[in-house]
Amino acid sequence: NILMSLMMVSMIFVMLTMSYASAKRIAEVLQEKTDLTNPEKPVEEVSNGSIVFKNVDFAYKNGSKPVLKNINLDIKSGETIGIIGGTGSAKSSLVNLISR
Incomplete structure (x- = not known):
């Protein structure tokens, strides 16, 4: 039982350290x-x-190069499209530019 308790305490310590870095x-x-x-x-x-x-x-102000380059879109009223891409491929940046 003591060994199990020590393992749990060490796991909690590791989790707290990781949580602090994330926070x-x-x-x-x-x-x-x-x-x-x-x-x-x-x-x-x-x-x-x-x-x-x-x-x-x-391009973002602190960025060295554009995250979007030479983008051409023509989306008609009522049309539904999908924007796909990997993490960090500027999908959100593209969508946020629509209101600009």
């Missing part, structure tokens, strides 16, 4: 300031509901 990284991300600014005169009304990107590039 620290989450706090860093939450404190980070955004690079995006809203335009002075944003478009308030959507005319037909379609989305068109022509030769769109996007």
Whole structure:
């Protein structure tokens, strides 16, 4: 029983150490300031509901190269599409640009 208890205590210690590192990284991300600014005169009304990107590039302020380069999209109103890709392939960045 004593050996099992010691193993449990050591596992808890390891888990706490890992949790602390994760919590620290989450706090860093939450404190980070955004690079995006809203335009002075944003478009308030959507005319037909379609989305068109022509030769769109996007890079983060601290990034060395664009995460999106030469993107062309023509999505008609009412059309459903899927955006697929691996982790870190800028899917969320692309979707966030739609409202810009």
